[in-house]
Amino acid sequence: MDQQPFTYRKLFTSTFFLSAFTFGGGYVIVPLMRKKFVEQLQWIDEEEMMDMVAISQSAPGAMAVNTSIMTGYRLAGIKGVLVSVTGTVLPPLLILSLISYFYIAFRENAVIGAVMKGMQAGVAAVIVDVVINMGQNVVKEKDILSDLLMIAVFLITYLLEVNVAVMIAFAAIIGVVRFYYEKRKAA
Template identity: 60%
Template sequence: MNNKKHIYMKLFSSTFYLSAFTFGGGYVIIPLMQKKFVDDLKWIDEDEMLNLTAIAQSSPGAVAVNASILLGYRVAGILGAFISILGTVLPPLIIISIISFFYTAFRENIVVNAVLKGMQAGVAAVIADVVLNLGGNVVKEKDLISAFVMISAFIATFFLKINVMYIILVCGCIGAGKIMLQERKNKKDGDSQ
């Protein structure tokens, strides 16, 4: 029981800390979650984090909240999911409450405006880092279907201007078909042995 309590506390403190000091949304928090839960705590491996990220991005809602739900559930079950949601949602709730109380003072403050403009450049750099890391992981796997889907989704989004909803649906169908074919092949190989 003491070990579970330690895991719950670490899960809450980690998600709270990451959420409190991350600006720019879910695409910024994902690499930080990967560093914390894959590299530092070693609770999950890199492939699992990549899968959780893909599911979080394709699910409705905020990517950071989706990722924390999946991560918390994977690490500590349903209670872990609730604890990680609480850790992820509380910091923005507290910060937004404070900002709304002092909104008029913040709105006209030159220093606050300059800091927020500077953060935009940092957020763009972190998002570029996420794209390069996740794309690099797909290329390392040397899976032609995954690489084709990644490149096609990029082209469809930025050059063909196709609605992202359609791209997610098509990519989800391709992924489901790929898994079904792999399972069928694995079952056939298992039956032949």
């Protein structure tokens, strides 16, 4: 498939529809953004998308918005950021405004409660899919240190219940040390 030409309209509509029809936060929207921008539009390559997701996860704020910022900036600089963030933030703003207006009726409705419970299962499945896909991409690189680091961080975080932010900082330090070690080794 040929790469589709970039337009601000396409960036806005892509982020708007992804945000409007995705429930569950960043871990759900990111694989859909990957599918849209990497596979369908081919505006970004797979490795670059993984890098943007990693940075988005480690930055403060909502992961979906952070990834949208990274994507918009990569594609069109500051104007791209404004377009993609507007497209990402507008649907939840409108939906939450509407829900807050009818909050009492929604809170007491058994059908809405059941729908929300069902959506939790769907969100969990999408998160598992993201973990598997991102893990496979790390393993594909055939870098033993990255593989061991991924497994170690996962085990330490969930078995020892270490704060995720601490583990992200730990992995970042290892990455910086490794970068400078390889840079010095190459010189």
